[in-house]
Amino acid sequence: MTVPSSEDEEDGLDAAKRALAESERRYQTLFETMAQGVVYQDKNGRIISANPAAERMLGMTLEVMQGRTATDPRWRAVREDGSPFPDDERPSVRALRTGKPALGVITGFYHPELNETRWLRNDSTPELDPVDGSPVRVYSILEDITDRLKAEKAAAEASRTVVTILENVTDAFFALDKEFRYTYVNRRGEEITHKTREELLGRRVWDVYPDLIGSVFYHQYYRAMAGDGPVTFEEFYAGSQTWYRAHAYATPDGLAVYLRNITAERRAAEERAATEQRQREFMRDVLASVTNGKLHLCFSDADLPGPCPDCTGVTLTPTEGLRALRLTADEAAGAQGFSDDRRHDLVTAVSEAGMNAIVHAGGGVACVRTLPDHIVQVWIVDEGAGISVENLPRATLEKGYTTAGTLGHGMKMMLRSTDRVYLLTSPTGTTVVLEQGPNSQSPLLQNEW
Structure with missing residues (x-):
């Protein structure tokens, strides 16, 4: 058996130190370059470290942040509804109090450089003492979701505007998915079909109106769905003894259809034509x-x-x-x-x-x-x-x-x-x-x- 010399032991120790230093360097590089913000707080909730991404998101340098707690009023923290965020519900405070992660919490912070509220998704995770399991630190991963929320808000507002318009147009409007199932019916659509939305949504139009199979409506809707371009036509529906003018066009989700009752219009035109004749x-x-x-x-x-x-x-x-x-x-x-x-x-x-x-x-x-x-x-x-x-x-x-x-x-x-x-x-x-x-x-x- 060969006994390691002191020189060999020193070489092994040096290699271990170099590996540890290299690992720390990599982690430090990751910490400094990652897109998410990272904030470290001690067991009293005071900020002790933050990476550059967190500095950008919060609008202040580490030197300014150090020593602040999550409950500092200068953060001007608010909930999604704009109300003040209670101190004891802040994710880092909860993590330190309970010893459990507080994940996916959306908080608005005042950004002093941009002079506006920025919205951050916060995952706060406590570090526990290996002996007694008590929280000794907490680190928070921050993701700036301001632009996404603005886009979602704009999309929601646009959707509300579209729905408002569709609910007030004089034409019946309904949307079908690619299987010709109703996905939306406006108020006029309920009136013109004498059916409620609950009776239509989720059902195939051919199941609701089987007598339309093989009709002009059937062929024209399939033609529009196939991508041949918008179709506009007038046709008589015997089921309700009504003349309709339909305009249908393909959408990414299926088909959009505007429908108008033109029975009175057709009768008036026929009467005018007969009178003129x-x-x-x-x-x-x-x-x-x-x-x-x-x-x-x-x-x-x-x-x-x-x-x-x-x-x-x-x-x-x-x-x-x-x-x-x-x-x-x-x-x-x-x-x-x-x-x-x-x-x-x-x-x-x-x-x-x-x-x-x-x-x-x-x-x-x-x-x-x-x-x-x-x-x-x-x-x-x-x-x-x-x-x-x-x-x-x-x-x-x-x-x-x-x-x-x-x-x-x-x-x-x-x-x-x-x-x-x-x-x-x-x-x-x-x-x-x-x-x-x-x-x-x-x-x-x-x-x-």
Whole structure:
């Protein structure tokens, strides 16, 4: 057996000292560079040490803090609700009093450099005497959560604002998760569905309304959920005999849907449309009667005399096309054996129709063709604003009336000069079809106005 020499013992002791020194250095480096604040207090609660992070969080140097206790009024400690923090509930005080850790305590401290309250999460842990187990020191780990709390407060406020808005909008609103379960329903949603939130939340919309499966609602909601973009549609729901306008769009959590009852709106629109149709039909009959059947007011392409021909023969512009149209019509009338007067009448009507297209719509297209029984037919099509319903009687019958500041002889001159005039007009354009035969027809009225 070999007995260690004193020299070997000294080498081992030196190595142990070096290891201890290295360990202390590492711990000191960690203490000084860690992001969390660390504060040491003695058994009386007086601060004896703090790392740089704690100095930044508390807004003072270690020299200023040393000797202070947690109950020093200069901390201006408050609870989350803003009320003063009782001295005996401070986490370091509790840890020293009970010998047990006080963890996750949120406290507001006045920061003298920033002149504001900063919010810290505090974990205080006592160090116990190995002999009697009594607390001899306490160390507190501090985390600055001020920015997080501000962000949470802002998010909560924004959420309250959104909820306030949604609860007061006139549309029903509901949110669905990715399984089409209700996650939110506003007050109007309860009213429009005649169901409480408790009856809807957590349930799949298809379970609440199984008759919607396969409907337009079903397919449009799935389309929006799939990320095809927002969808807006109107659909009738037989279950409540109600027309709805829906707007749905995908969200990170599922689907958001705005729903409006438009039954009254649809009925009013249908009534307006029916009234306008009756007015137009009445006007059509009156205009046909007072013009001895010469004026045919059309409501659709189907009312025109056959399908519209390929009107590419003559292009009408403010500077050209009108002369060529007159010449083409005159030649067609001559080829069908029209007398000079009948040819002149047709050319006069064509000139007026072409000029109307140029003046009111900036131009158009026209073509001339012949039909059986030597009928010459002239089509003039433009894309102007058309003649409004209320202006039709005056525009067609009143000499000199115009909506564009022209002489306004157009429509009445066409009626005097041709056998038949077909008129189809809308906000997207006007089609005028003139027909003339070789033989003179009956006058407009016996008195010719």
